[in-house]
Amino acid sequence: MNRWNRVLLKLSGEALAGPKKTGFDEDTVKEVARQVKLSVEAGVQVGIVIGGGNFWRGRTSNAIDRTKADQIGMLATIMNCIYVSEIFRSEGMRTKIFTPFACGSMTALFSKDEALEVMTGGGVAFFAGGTGHPYFSTDTGITLRAVELEADCILLAKSIDGVYDSDPAVNPDAKRYDTIGIQEVIDKKLAVVDLTASIMCMEHKIPMAVFDLNEKDSIANAMQGRINGTIVTV
Secondary structure, three states: OOOOOEEEEOHHHHHHOOHHHHHHHHHHHHHHHHHHHHHHEEEEEEEEEEEEOOOOOOOOOOOOOOOHHHHHHHHHHHHHHHHHHHHHHHHOOOOOEEOOEEEOOOOOOOOOHHHHHHHHOOOEEEEEEOOOOOOOOOOHHHHHHHHOOOOOEEEEEEEOEEEEOOOOOOOOOOEEEEEEEHHHHHOOOOOOOOHHHHHHHHHHHHOOEEEOOOOOOHHHHHHHOOOEEEEEEO
């Protein structure tokens, strides 16, 4: 498979926390930066979305309104993008963080034209704050940006090495798919991304690739179209 021209990479907040499971693990983020830099230098246009799970996993108490809980999650993704962006810069890359709402001087308000200018110019665009609205996940956020920016693929770097027909942590005989269609993912409720994001990918024909973040050079390989995991076709 040929490498992608323009990709959006989804990183989980928990994965970036490393063994600590919370906050940031600098060595983990530097390794991500190294691989992304190789890809950008090879001509791949890169945008990144980061989850907020290393700080906030959603509403854990009925004392907190769902809208407010989701807003806390949006802010967690912004903190993650600011940190990771700075690590990328320390490794010699140009970056810019976009949010769907004004966030002082820390980020720029999302603009398709400005984001494409960053990505086509050899920089890395970070998309923080989700969609800017409650009840939508970062899965939906990255799919929305992928549609707007006409990305070739959404790359999902996870703590698991692909899509399985059942939970491999529970079922030792779980089967990993090399490829699977998005309609089958929806029908079997395999939860690669949430339902809203799955339907958007199907409607706009954006494939996804799921692979293990912690496998050596997995991000760099995925950005060249070499997926040791699962490709979700459309």
